[in-house]
Amino acid sequence: MPDAPAHVTDIAGETPVIVxxxxxxxxxxxxxxxxxxxRADIGAVVSFIGYCRDEGGRLAALELEHYPGMAEGEIARIANVARERWPLLGVTCIHRYGKIAxxxxIVLVLAASSHRGAAFQAAEFLMDFMKTxxxxxxxxxxxxxxxxxxVEHKDTDQQAADRWA
Structure with missing residues (x-):
């Protein structure tokens, strides 16, 4: 059974965020x-799904650990920043932990908006900041x-996040 979601909504409750x-x-x-x-107001849902690679056939599994509570809180904070930057109608961010084959x-980001441009940009922003x-x-x-x-963070991941500043 999946872990219970942490829900974050704005005051009006119009932009649900599920982390x-x-x-x-x-x-x-x-x-x-x-x-x-x-919802008839949603014109686009952009998704990003990150998968575990086999690293040239040498990888049996990737083990992911997280800091419970802090991980969900940081992802929710990032999602709230995205809601402030783009006219989003909903966000879902799911990240797995444990041994992954x-x-x-590993990760799912969904960004919903009336128009595709905002949804694409928000999804990319969310992934760039979740990675770093x-x-x-x-x-x-x-x-x-x-x-x-x-595994260390890659410089290219940080460069991708830095471009949103």
Missing amino acids: RVQNGIFDIADETAKLADG PGEP RAPFWKREHLKDGTTGEW
Whole structure:
């Protein structure tokens, strides 16, 4: 059973934000349907799904750890910044933790708006900041049975986030 979502809404309740950090796989179609929920004011839902790569066939699993409570809070903070920057009608951010096999989804970002431009930009903004600001740590488990070091953030991830300043 997935972990309970942390809901954040603006005062008018017009822009729901769902943030969830969970161990299990999420259902992309179900999450998208829940976000849109037959709303006639939504003209676009842009999604980003990040998957675990096999790193050239050497990776057995990627282990993700997080700081419970702090991870959800930081993702919610990032989502609220996105709501301030773009005319969003809904946001869903789901990030997994635990051991994740190559080919499995790790992260889902959904941004809903009346128009596609705002939804695309917000989704990209959300991912750029989740990669650099949300407190998650990754460690590789290799097919040869060894456990790799903790994976460092890439400079390119920080450069992508810096462009939004």
